[in-house]
Amino acid sequence: MNTRLLRYFLAVADTGSLTGAARVLFVSQPALTKQIGRLEAQLGVALFTRSRTGMVLTEAGQALARRAPALVDACEQALRETKSAASRAARVLRVGFIASAANEATQQIIAAFTDAQPGWRVDMHQAPWSDPTAGLADGEVDVALLRLPFPGQESLRVEVLLTEPRWVALPATHPLADRDRVAFRELWDEPFVAAPAATGPWRDYWLAADEREGRPVRIGATTDQPDDWLQAIANGYGVALAPESAARFYARPGVAYRPVTGVSPSHIGVAWPPAGGGDPAVRRFVRCCLRARTAATTGETREAGTVDSDELTTGTDSERNHR
Amino acid sequence: MNTRLLRYFLAVADTGSLTGAARVLFVSQPALTKQIGRLEAQLGVALFTRSRTGMVLTEAGQALARRAPALVDACEQALRETKSAASRAARVLRVGFIASAANEATQQIIAAFTDAQPGWRVDMHQAPWSDPTAGLADGEVDVALLRLPFPGQESLRVEVLLTEPRWVALPATHPLADRDRVAFRELWDEPFVAAPAATGPWRDYWLAADEREGRPVRIGATTDQPDDWLQAIANGYGVALAPESAARFYARPGVAYRPVTGVSPSHIGVAWPPAGGGDPAVRRFVRCCLRARTAATTGETREAGTVDSDELTTGTDSERNHR
DNA sequence: GCGCAGACATAACCATCGGTTATAGAAGCA
DNA sequence: TGCTTCTATAACCGATGGTTATGTCTGCGC
Numbered sequence: 184m185n186t187r188l189l190r191y192f193l194a195v196a197d198t199g200s201l202t203g204a205a206r207v208l209f210v211s212q213p214a215l216t217k218q219i220g221r222l223e224a225q226l227g228v229a230l231f232t233r234s235r236t237g238m239v240l241t242e243a244g245q246a247l248a249r250r251a252p253a254l255v256d257a258c259e260q261a262l263r264e265t266k267s268a269a270s271r272a273a274r275v276l277r278v279g280f281i282a283s284a285a286n287e288a289t290q291q292i293i294a295a296f297t298d299a300q301p302g303w304r305v306d307m308h309q310a311p312w313s314d315p316t317a318g319l320a321d322g323e324v325d326v327a328l329l330r331l332p333f334p335g336q337e338s339l340r341v342e343v344l345l346t347e348p349r350w351v352a353l354p355a356t357h358p359l360a361d362r363d364r365v366a367f368r369e370l371w372d373e374p375f376v377a378a379p380a381a382t383g384p385w386r387d388y389w390l391a392a393d394e395r396e397g398r399p400v401r402i403g404a405t406t407d408q409p410d411d412w413l414q415a416i417a418n419g420y421g422v423a424l425a426p427e428s429a430a431r432f433y434a435r436p437g438v439a440y441r442p443v444t445g446v447s448p449s450h451i452g453v454a455w456p457p458a459g460g461g462d463p464a465v466r467r468f469v470r471c472c473l474r475a476r477t478a479a480t481t482g483e484t485r486e487a488g489t490v491d492s493d494e495l496t497t498g499t500d501s502e503r504n505h506r
Numbered sequence: 507m508n509t510r511l512l513r514y515f516l517a518v519a520d521t522g523s524l525t526g527a528a529r530v531l532f533v534s535q536p537a538l539t540k541q542i543g544r545l546e547a548q549l550g551v552a553l554f555t556r557s558r559t560g561m562v563l564t565e566a567g568q569a570l571a572r573r574a575p576a577l578v579d580a581c582e583q584a585l586r587e588t589k590s591a592a593s594r595a596a597r598v599l600r601v602g603f604i605a606s607a608a609n610e611a612t613q614q615i616i617a618a619f620t621d622a623q624p625g626w627r628v629d630m631h632q633a634p635w636s637d638p639t640a641g642l643a644d645g646e647v648d649v650a651l652l653r654l655p656f657p658g659q660e661s662l663r664v665e666v667l668l669t670e671p672r673w674v675a676l677p678a679t680h681p682l683a684d685r686d687r688v689a690f691r692e693l694w695d696e697p698f699v700a701a702p703a704a705t706g707p708w709r710d711y712w713l714a715a716d717e718r719e720g721r722p723v724r725i726g727a728t729t730d731q732p733d734d735w736l737q738a739i740a741n742g743y744g745v746a747l748a749p750e751s752a753a754r755f756y757a758r759p760g761v762a763y764r765p766v767t768g769v770s771p772s773h774i775g776v777a778w779p780p781a782g783g784g785d786p787a788v789r790r791f792v793r794c795c796l797r798a799r800t801a802a803t804t805g806e807t808r809e810a811g812t813v814d815s816d817e818l819t820t821g822t823d824s825e826r827n828h829r
Numbered sequence: 830g831c832g833c834a835g836a837c838a839t840a841a842c843c844a845t846c847g848g849t850t851a852t853a854g855a856a857g858c859a
Numbered sequence: 860t861g862c863t864t865c866t867a868t869a870a871c872c873g874a875t876g877g878t879t880a881t882g883t884c885t886g887c888g889c
Contacts, residue, residue, distance in 0.1 A: 184581045184582075184585065185508045185509075186508070200865075200866095201865080201866065201867095202864080202865065202866080210847090210849090211848070211849060211850075212865090212867095213848085213849080213850085213866090213867080213868080213869095214847065214848050214849075216867060217846090217847075217848085217867095217868095218846095218847075218848095220867090221846085221847090226585060226588055226589060226592075228588060228589055228592040229592070230588075233865095233866065233867090234856095234865090234866095235855065235857070235864080235865055235866080236856095236857090236864095236865080237865075237866090238866085241592070241595065242592070242594070242595035243588050243589070243591045243592035243595060244588075245591070246587050246588045246590075246591035247584060247585075247587075247588040250584035250587060250588070254577075254580055254584055257576070257577055257580060258507045258577055259507075260573075261570060261573035261574065261577055262507065262549060262570075264569050264570075264573060265549055265553075265566050265567075265569045265570040265573070266549060266550065266551055266566070267569075268565050268566045268568070268569035268570075269551040269552070269564070269566035269569075271565070272564065272565035272566060510876095523836075523837095524836075524837060525835080525836060525837080533876090533877075533878095534877075534878060535836085535837075535838095536837090536838080536839080536840095536878080536879085536880095537876065537877050539837065539838060539839085540838095540839095540875090540876075540877085541875095541876075541877095543838090544875085544876090556836090556837065556838090557836090557837095558835080558836065558837085558884075558885050558886070559835095559836080559885095560836070560837090561836095561837085
């Protein structure tokens, strides 16, 4: 028995159609036909009754459909645990992150962790936009530095570390690129460079879909990683919201970053699986993150008065913050 | 993920050796080497450390070894339930049996069941010796008529239906074939026709290994089904213990059945999975079995006085019982 | 020290599996 | 009738899972 077959089966059961399930699974319809046929042959049982309108579960199929999700989950959970045990045995903490991780605090967090946990190594795994949990959801990493909110956030432990305003990234030639600040409503009709559709709420968040007062979004391009994203913007395919820190971490000729008013700020958090709380290394890493937060926050609060006007003048943030 | 791989992995983990596990799994050692390698590659994790002396689990391997048995079981359980749901939906009760099932009571049981459960059909599945649970253990049947004791009996519900003495089946040319009765110790040095080694305690029971006072068993042949068994005995490869009813159900030229003293009797029982108690059809079938038991027992008790001497004269039992 | 035995790894080969594209059938619908 | 939309089938291809034969390393007995 094979979990792939079970996932195929569940997809067909859910969509009620081979053709539809094939689309969801990114395989061809004949492949699904064959695999479902094989599964039925293996079991010696008809799982679906075929009709022109689609595939409908038999009673046996319903029995399997009740069991299969738990099975698939249990398998994946076991594989996660195995990988996790391997990295723990090798004294490696796997940290997933998106784009610039926790910005300037990242170095500090990692340094604090390696101090606190001698003999351990940190493996940083950068994730594409298409995985907003940076591999945490599927157990590829033990802990992650993420942009909030992200899909699946409810089933993980999360602590907010940093908050920063969302700016807009524009083609340097864009008329708004000369402005000191941009009101979000001025961007409503602009084409946007978006994350892949599969990321759902995360994509919507970076399109600020909730803050458009119902105006539809124009998608100019879809990209899955920072370099593609910068390229798309520089090419003029569209604009995009980005954390203010992108101006420092992703400065690039042809791309301008400007403050935006009228959109909520972005949060960076540290996230870890509920079960990971038992792992001393994970706990220690989280503690290092929280210590960095207090440090950064007090720092930022102190700077806030002087920065606020500064930042709005644009341009030299990166020098100031890299001092 | 594939349960075959998990089973392979567990076999290697248990035996601590590829070569040994390959023997157990009836595959070649290179096949196992490749599969274990594939599993490790899929996980991106070393599960074993190789050494001259064999394979020893890494910490990751230990983590997987803890999880895997439950996974494999859960998968098999799900498949069992699916098949069971299919047969229930088709109003078919799958009944496994060994050799002559419940002897003359079988017909009566089935008739009573189909009366009590109108619209239902009974599918009888004869099993080879190599599966003393007649497919019950792996969910191929819903209920089974079995010879007791059998391996795995503890995890099933069992009710004894019939008890009959064990006789011996001999080549017709065997010196003891002329005797009215045989003492078991006279058979100690005879070669025996045995069930496959994989059946363990069941095979031992039919060799009466416990009643040899430590004398080793000589195995003349191993067979897996009634016809082979009869053939082996007729060919003179050995003798074998058999239920008295075999004289009626498996009478054959060249094979003689004689009563044996000094071995415990054989029991026939009805067995069903604990979960099957919830299935009305299974419950009904069991009830029919129990009703047949009381009928048969009273009948036998009444006949006992007249039969006892009769049976010891051998030979015509089959006529008498088929009247 | 030498050869042997035992255990894992590798090579070469073959059938089946899991996928593809192209196409056939059947049934609803304008 | 013809179009669309399902599922099923055919023909093909690379990867998988198995085989046998062989290599390589190591420990052991002499």
